[in-house]
Amino acid sequence: MPRGNCQGQGWWHGKFKGCGYRLTAGREAILDILSKSEGHLSAEDIYMKIHSRYPNVGLTTIYRTLEVLSNLGMVHKLDFGDRRARYELAEGPEGAHHHHHLVCTDCNKVVDYTDFIDEEVELLRETEKGLGAKYNFQITNHVIQFYGLCGKCSGKK
Amino acid sequence: MPRGNCQGQGWWHGKFKGCGYRLTAGREAILDILSKSEGHLSAEDIYMKIHSRYPNVGLTTIYRTLEVLSNLGMVHKLDFGDRRARYELAEGPEGAHHHHHLVCTDCNKVVDYTDFIDEEVELLRETEKGLGAKYNFQITNHVIQFYGLCGKCSGKK
DNA sequence: TCTGATAATGGAAATGGTTTTCACTAACTA
DNA sequence: TAGTTAGTGAAAACCATTTCCATTATCAGA
Ligand SMILES: [Mn+2]
Ligand SMILES: [Mn+2]
Ligand SMILES: [Zn+2]
Ligand SMILES: [Zn+2]
Numbered sequence: 001m002p003r004g005n006c007q008g009q010g011w012w013h014g015k016f017k018g019c020g021y022r023l024t025a026g027r028e029a030i031l032d033i034l035s036k037s038e039g040h041l042s043a044e045d046i047y048m049k050i051h052s053r054y055p056n057v058g059l060t061t062i063y064r065t066l067e068v069l070s071n072l073g074m075v076h077k078l079d080f081g082d083r084r085a086r087y088e089l090a091e092g093p094e095g096a097h098h099h100h101h102l103v104c105t106d107c108n109k110v111v112d113y114t115d116f117i118d119e120e121v122e123l124l125r126e127t128e129k130g131l132g133a134k135y136n137f138q139i140t141n142h143v144i145q146f147y148g149l150c151g152k153c154s155g156k157k
Numbered sequence: 158m159p160r161g162n163c164q165g166q167g168w169w170h171g172k173f174k175g176c177g178y179r180l181t182a183g184r185e186a187i188l189d190i191l192s193k194s195e196g197h198l199s200a201e202d203i204y205m206k207i208h209s210r211y212p213n214v215g216l217t218t219i220y221r222t223l224e225v226l227s228n229l230g231m232v233h234k235l236d237f238g239d240r241r242a243r244y245e246l247a248e249g250p251e252g253a254h255h256h257h258h259l260v261c262t263d264c265n266k267v268v269d270y271t272d273f274i275d276e277e278v279e280l281l282r283e284t285e286k287g288l289g290a291k292y293n294f295q296i297t298n299h300v301i302q303f304y305g306l307c308g309k310c311s312g313k314k
Numbered sequence: 315t316c317t318g319a320t321a322a323t324g325g326a327a328a329t330g331g332t333t334t335t336c337a338c339t340a341a342c343t344a
Numbered sequence: 345t346a347g348t349t350a351g352t353g354a355a356a357a358c359c360a361t362t363t364c365c366a367t368t369a370t371c372a373g374a
Contacts, residue, residue, distance in 0.1 A: 020321095021321085021322095022320095022321060022322065022369085022370050022371070023370080023371095024321095024322065024323080024369075024370075025369095026322085026323075027322095042360090043360080043361080044360085056323095056324080057323090057324085058323065058324040058325070059324085059325095059361095060323075060324060060325075060361095060362085060363090061322080061323060061324070063360095063361065063362075064322080064323085064362095079236050079238075081236075083331090083332080083359090083360070084359095084360060084361090085360085085361085102288055102292055102294055102296075104294070105297070111292050111294070113288060113291075113292070115287065115288070115291060116283075116284045116287055116288065119280060119283075119284075120280060120284065123276060123277060123280050126273075126276075127273045127276075127277065127303075128303060130272065130273055131259055131270060131272070131273065131303060132305070134270075134272060135259055135268050135270070135307075135308075136307065136308035137259055137261070137268070137303070137305045137306065137307055137308070138305045138306045138311045139259075139303045139304070139305035140262070140304060140305045140306070141303075141304050141305070142301070142302065142303045142304065143300065143301070143302045143304070144299070144300070144301050145299065145300045146284075146285060146288060146294070146296045146298075146299045147296070147297060147298050147299065147300070148289070148294045148295045148296035148297045148298070149294065149295045149297070150292075150293065150294055151292075151293035151294070154295045177350095178350085178351095179340085179341050179342070179349095179350060179351065180341075180342095181340080181341075181350095181351065181352080182340095183351085183352075184351090199331090200331080200332080201331085213352095213353080214352090214353090215352070215353040215354070216332095216353090216354095217332095217333085217334095217352075217353060217354080218351080218352060218353075220331095220332065220333075221333095221351080221352085240330085240331070240360090240361080241330090241331060241332090242331085242332085
């Protein structure tokens with residue numbers, strides 16, 4: 001069965017099977033954690049959350065599963081400058097909720113925002129089209145992050 | 158003498174001294190390399206380029222200097238998803254030339270683009286203002302990267 | 315339902331970019 | 345010129361992630 005760009009419809013049971021991946025306890029546990037917790041978890045965050053309920057899921061499996069999920073487009077792998085990858089579900093059962101990030105360079109607080117997306121989305125679409133044509137790139141996604149100091153940190157002086 | 162947000166005018170001799178940093182052979186060498194080579198060098202890239210002419214500059218110094226330069230805002234530290242930081246000069250002697258990046262997820266080719274910046278810049282300014290106010294963030298910079306397949310890689314199939 | 319092929323797993327070891335340590339050197343100020 | 349101390353190189357430590365490999369579990373097909 002084919003691997004790779006298997007982004008179909010439905011939720012993840014079918015998605016997994018449809019792509020020829022086996023459905024294991026570890027994978028279910030990871031997806032369960034991801035859909036329950038609000039985003040931006042590191043592999044180890046997930047490991048610790050899982051470990052209490054499924055003590056026999058290893059950290060290696062977390063990494064491997066996250067890579068699979070990322071390849072399937074079910075999970076976004078994020079980098080906020082501390083040197084550990086963070087992960088968030090790309091879309092829940094009821095569909096995507098695309099957003100961008102606001103990162104405090106001091107305390108690493110991360111804010112999801114969608115407020116300005118409406119206008120952004122327009123320009124982004126055009127930009128992607130224009131860039132794709134000009135540089136012969138097939139653009140699949142983008143990262144937009146704003147960095148600065150959160151209220152608490154800029155107040156600290 | 159004060160360290161930190163010492164982003165004055167002029168070029169780097171003055172900038173360095175003005176911030177209380179000593180001017181050393183290693184630092185000059187690193188800035189020299191950075192201003193001669195076109196962007197996106199890793200610490201080790203720089204190390205190797207420097208090593209032929211200044212064999213006694215260690216990799217540790219490269220890292221340390223890059224961190225200083227980054228804090229001074231003279232260098233941008235970039236992350237393109239391979240797991241090594243890359244660096245580019247924020248501005249040359251004749252001023253800044255802000256740009257964003259287009260990254261091939263297959264061969265890691267990176268394209269600098271400025272083409273669409275004009276329209277982007279407008280929206281970004283507004284967005285920064287809006288986000289800053291709404292979330293009480295003091296936004297200092299942003300990262301915009303588009304990911305996809307370059308012509309060569311999407312052709313390969 | 316049983317079974318074989320093999321995908322998936324976990325623990326330990328390896329990897330590799332970056333950081334830390336520490337004794338030594340060199341830049342700068344007075 | 346001398347003293348203070350920022351800066352340095354080499355080696356060791358760090359630590360998130362990957363690789364290895366022997367073992368286990370999933371699941372398509374019988
Ligand atoms: Mn998010
Ligand atoms: Mn660039
Ligand atoms: Zn903060
Ligand atoms: Zn490519």
